[in-house]
Amino acid sequence: MSENIQSRRSFFKGTMAAAVTAAVPATAEAQRKAASPAPAQKPNIIIYLADQFRADFVGANGRNNSTRTPNIDAMAARGKNFTHAVTNQPVCAPARSVLLTSRYATETGVWHNGLELDKSLPTLATELRKSGYTANLIGKWHLALGNPKLGGDPGPVKAEDRGGFLDLWEGANALEHTTHPYEGTIWDRDNKPITFKDQYRVDFLTDRAERFLRQKQEKPFLLFISQLEPHQQNDLHRPIAPKGAAARFVNSTAPEDLRAHPGTWQDQLPDYYGCIEAIDSSVGRIRRILEEERLADDTIFVFFSDHGCHFMTRNQEYKRSVHNSSTRVPMIIDGPGFQGNQQIPELVGLIDLAPTLLDAAGLTPPSTWKGRSFFPLVSSYEARQNWHNQQLIQISESMTGRAIKTPDWTYCVADLSGDTKESAAKTYHEYQFYDQRADPHELINLAGRKEYREKADELQAQLKKLLAAAGEPEPEIVPAKLYP
Known part of the structure; x- marks a missing residue:
């Protein structure tokens, strides 16, 4: 059977399961009642963002025979794979603003890169801190006001510009401007520099996450691990894989949406594959640390991306288009309330993730949030039947x-x-x-x-x-x- 027929049959299967319904979405309260019972204790939450990671480069999604993602695939085998997740704004900063505030980018103050998040809006971090959590970030932020003289990065991010991540902070606003694949600088909570050299960036940030997770936590925690890879290194205009990795992916599968168009994929796919492999190893390492520290059973672990990558096939850069290559993102969740292998084909957006996580923790999302919890989709047939399978995409810059x-x-x-x-x-x-x-x-x-x-x-x-x-x-x- 040809790869095209297999892909189409797989798509039809998912589409039929996620058929559009004219029913009005269930209320947030009804959705919560339909979901699994609230946990006996507040779960820890890790959100792991791999920047510009295409959904079809996850092996568990079955569309790419060259992808090496055994650890992400293991997450999908343990938990829930939301196979039709999309970003509501396919560019870095706006997508992150949507993710954290459950509002559209035109409402967050960050409708294109280089703008600052509206400080009046409740965020996932502020809401969890109100409920006794710590809120911690490692890696890329991209929601503070950019300074053109610094390549769009303001340098250290002020505490009031951190969206409620007021506990551990080890980050940079635009990581692609303050670091390179094997060296660079991020800043701690007091805006003191943390530098690295001769270590791959993904591994460095994973080291910082391990340092946090090995410490005794007195409170439940939110940890945002925000990697740059497989996003391109901006001043080099390409993704950069770990040394020697790209050679393993020469002549690997080129997705069908790329093959028909000119672009940069012919030269850059091997490095992109190598970056994917590095991210997968990092995800596996985080999981092993959770198990060793006996945190795995009490931690919701989310792997996702802010947007995809079309390698300049649809416009003059890598995303900022309406196509699946830009807007489809991986969304895999493992942990309390999400155990048990299941593919969920309903259409969900980044705008829905924050209310879902609060719902799974037994908390009520703010009434001002625009997203809907998709936690009920895990366990409720009625919720799946009534799910409103539409998502709004806003596009800027391109x-x-x-x-x-x-x-x-x-x-x-x-x-x-x-x-x-x-x-x-x-x-x-x-x-x-x-x-x-x-x-x-x-x-x-x-x-x-x-x-x-x-x-x-x-x-x-x-x-x-x-x-x-x-x-x-x-x-x-x-x-x-x-x-x-």
Whole structure:
């Protein structure tokens, strides 16, 4: 059987399980009642972010026979693999703002890179600290105001700009500007430098995480391990694998969405694969430490990414597009409330992760949060049947655009004026339209085709409702007149 047929059958299977429903989403209270019972004690929470990590580079997702991710695959075998998770803003800082505040990027103050997080918003860290947790960060932050003279990095991040991570802090705002793969600087809680040299960056940050986890913790903790890899090193314009690793991945599988397009993938995929392998080893090491310290049974461990990577095939950089290569992210959760091998195909977003974690810890998310807990999907058939399988995607910097994703369709509109200085536009034009069932690699743009007009109109109406829920004024959307 060809790889394309296998991929398509796998996609159809997941899509049918996640069929769109017209039912209204269950209330947060009903969802909590449908979920597993709250834990007897507050679980520790580790959120492990690997920057720019494509969902299809996880072996457990079954789409790439060259990927080496045995430790991440073991997480999926122990826990829950949310196979259709997406980012709500496919670029670093906005995605992180959505993740931590459960608000859309146009509401967080960080609708493009280089802006600072709105300090008035409750975050995952502030909410957990109110409930007796410590909030700790190691690695990349990217939510403080950027300084163009420092390549977008403000240097040490002030305590008031740390989004509630006020306990252990060992980070840098834009790690790609203060470090290189084998040397660099982060800062501690008192903004004293911590430097490393002749050690791979992933391993250095994992060392810092081990140092924290080996210490006796008096309170339940939130630990945010925020790696840069497999993101490109900005001043080198490419990902950099550990020494010798890229050679092991020469002539490895090129995903089908890349093969049809020019870009940087031909040269950069071996390093990207090597970075993936390093991240996987780090994830395995964190798991072993949890077991050795007898923390594994009391710790929710989340592996995910902020966005994917299309290697300059869809625009002039690596993400910032509506395509699956940009917006699909891995989302695997192991630990209390998430035990037992299960693939969950419902469409979930980064905006939903913070309320899910509070829900799993037996806590009530703030009423101002826009995301919905997907914790009930783990155990409730009714919750799965009533899940609202739509996600809003906001796009900035490469263009000003908006999109709706469902299990079957991706419908994107854009401001064709090219103005990217504002967070939103008054007028958008239909720009991209993909049938996920027949074209999961998004090679055929259906925008403007008359036979799809009825479906486009339906998705346009749904998109406007999502924009209203995100606090945006209703825009004019001009139908496409020509095939792209």
